[in-house]
Amino acid sequence: MGLASYLVRRLITFLPSVLGALLITYLIAYIIPTDPVRAWVGEKLMDPSTLERLRRDYKFDAPWYEQFAFLVEKLLTGSLVDPVRGVPVVQQVAQRFPVTVELAIFGMLFTVLIGIPLGIAAAARKDSAIDFFVRIFALFGSSMPAFVLYYFLILVFYVHVRASLLAGVPTLSPSCAAALDNVKNTVPLLGHAVWAVGQVPILGGLMCMDTGVVSTTVARMWLPGLALGLLSGGFVARIVRNSLLDALSSDSILFAKARGLSSSRVWRHALKNAFAPIVTILGLNFAGLLTGAIIAETVFNIPGMGLYIYQGITRLNFPIIIAGTFLFSIIYIVMNLVVDLIYALVDPRVRY
């Protein structure tokens, strides 16, 4: 009971939201009074019969709700096809999503590495120079235009100091990919999960202990990760600082000190209690990185979901739009669930 039923309950309430999200996106794209099929074809000269065929295939002659149902059905059965490139959408997503995940992981890593220690230091030395610095750092982080920072970092670390790669996406070595496939095929549910995780190059590389993949991935991703970390690190630090200070001024900390607990035990009490808001912010941050890294992907030339969706939208590529929206909604839902799960694990009051 308890945890499991809680999860199930949360899942059920979100399914209607996903459907709603799909509907809205579809309607938005539908309203655009340009001929989508023409947009897909682009400048190429096409004979009218092919255009007609495309129109019929994607049900453009049918009323909007039929078209919507058609797209959703194709989506859920995994048979949605990108008309521009003629490749199944699922395949394209499977290629590009892991890259975005990788970027998000690196971004998260730096955010946490920068934000949490700074936040703890600021809380430990309240109103000191470091506290003031954290405040200013957070303000700069939220005032700096992302693309400007990206260009600047590229200027420093790529042009002047060749410390980064700006092209290519490392992939798993064939042996590693085969090993993962093996796991997927032999072990049931867990095997699929492991395989899915392994598709993200850095994670797969770590799992296979493939130093080649790991080192090229790091060389490629550390700079955008650092950039993302600098932008949100300050904000996270402030949240950490504030929630730690709140926890430290609580009566239970006074009682802990009155019991003569060592400073490390006292801090453990404070950190555990300060956990909740920090986890929420980090979860939201991660979800944001997964769904909104368009600018980073553009500047750093990373072929992830962000660019994919962006191109899909600008070219009115309905299948991509639908698939992308679906994915993004799922991401938010899963993120919310994960955050709630972590809460439930840490805080016994939440479980009932």
Place this chain on the structure above:
Amino acid sequence: MSTELGEKQVLAARDVTVRFYTYAGVVHAVSEAYLDVYEGESVALVGETGSGKSVFTRALTGLIESPGRIESGRVYFRRRDGRVVDMLKLPADELRRIRGDEISYVFQDPSSALDPLYTAGDHIAETIIEHRAVSKREALREAVRLLRDVMIPNPETRVKSYPHELSGGMRQRVVIATAIANKPRLLIADEPTTNLDVTVQAQILDLLKELGKKYGMSLLLITHNLGIVAETADRVYVMYGGRIAETADVFTLFESPQHPYTRLLLNCVPNPMRKFERLESIPGTVPNLIDMKPGCPFAPRCPHALDVCSKENPPRVELGGNHVVHCWLHWKR
């Protein structure tokens, strides 16, 4: 080493002054306060909100944080090994070892004192492990024993309960269990029953008395409830405006209080046996402790105030047999 500490004496605080440096000014929370606690006795510290009693008792083990500062004072304590130390001169680490081990605290609100993310057993075991070299398993077993001592039913199950699963009374018992876990010499209870139901109040007080006897523990009880004082205390200190106003053993204090404040305080307690028209109260409000000037803090509200009362600090007058009062009215020139 000092001879200030009698043979059967556990604690002797002298001349303790605590000030808080805030934006509003300097708050004179405690001024020249003193206290004695002997083995096996219950001492009550009485006063209104803002009288400085909580700050004073926290200052005894140096539990004051910025912007508060312990300006002066000596707090002599006889440790388990017989050594007498001045706690205010000890390094922070030593003080930390004394707290929770030889001197323990119980605070007013058990719901906020307990960490909602730790079980009852966690709290107790943590306190034990911090001060003694004991394994976690052994500590948890002791925790169960302690929970039984504080009369919590089903201690084996309750030890794994979280605070939100316990009633107010049970929570306070858990707090008491953590306090006595290491068999302290002195238990300082700051209004331990104020937040509890009246019926539970009586149980907790009885529990404290029993534990005191059983563990040979002295009890320093802070309260504003004179009924509790009458029931539980052997000796009483009355505080007002950060200063000790009067001290005596409990019978003397109730029968012949000498300080005007004590008198008025006792007057306020309605006698259920007599019919009366109005509830008594003490006119005026709590003194402003910010940037205090010399003089008796009670002078503005005192019906018998003399000129000198608002100008100079009241002198200490010994009235014999443990009875001391700080009042110009008793000053014989």
Place this chain on the structure above:
Amino acid sequence: MNPLYQVGSWLVDAYAKLRDKLSPGWLERNRSRLVETKLSIYVFTTSKIGVTGLVLVIVTLFLAIFGPVIAWEPYDVYPVLLNPDLAGKLPHPPCLGSCEELPAAGTDHYGRDVLSLVVRGFRISLVMSVIIVVTSAIIGVLLGLVSGYFGGVVDEVIMRFTDMMLAFPGLVLAIAFSLTLRPALRDFMMTNPVFTHAVAYIFALNPEDAPNLANLLSVFLALIIVWWPPYTRVVRGSVLTVREQGFIEAARALGLSVRKILLRHLLPNIISPLLVMVTFDFATATLSSAALSFLGLGPQPPVPDLGLVISQAGQFFPERSWWIVVEAGTALLLISLGWNLVGDALRDVFDPRTRRSIELRAKIEVRP
């Protein structure tokens, strides 16, 4: 007392005197409110962060209003077209003093003076961010008030809708809307020259350039559509809290009209957090509209939109256009920083704890 506070205090006093003259006794009735206002000004002016932010905001406002006037070069003239031999040297880096007719602050790849462009860019950035935030705030607040006050079906409908909007990554939605609205806006502007001229005037741009204006507006409207949900959420939350405190029931029992209740009892309670939110949003809106322009959804050259300028510089980055990124980027940074600093200081001003502690240090009075 610091001079900034004295100016503010004097203004409050002058205002009080005026009101009192118009309706005698006003000063006495509102004395405590005036003192609180003075305290707010005091707390703000003693904050280094706040004052720095205020300076930046004032500079931003000044450049936004007067930028197009003091900018020394027109934005829609491409020097490279007039003078084709420049082509090879463009974009030209900044040179302090020693480069013939070329501007000291460097040029873009069309040969235009970057600094002049940036000065013009303030107007666009500011107008966009201010109008976006103010409009969405008004929409969001109204919806939130209605939703929270009436409850029931109205509340459900509004909240479901708001939640759905909130569930989307804002940037993606804004891109989608911007594209959707563009053709319609284009048509509309072609057929409504008065409207086009008005828009052009506000943004200090060429009214003939209707398609670009339409692009600009599409970004603008798209952001408004995406921006209002958080306000609705926050306001509705405040309304529900206030409801629980019983003000509303009491006011209803006294027979006050709905409008009066909403405006005179609810609004003052939520004004402070709203003000802080709006200020921070000015910064975010500046960056978001710049981001959309950067991605190419906003106006196209020659419009001096800061985001556009930076994205155009991207192709020549880094050796041949770093100064463009630096100049335009710093402008964006300073605009946002100004608002963020002010917002941060305002948050402190409205935080009861910091207010009280500072109040006790100063003595604030209102002289009659």
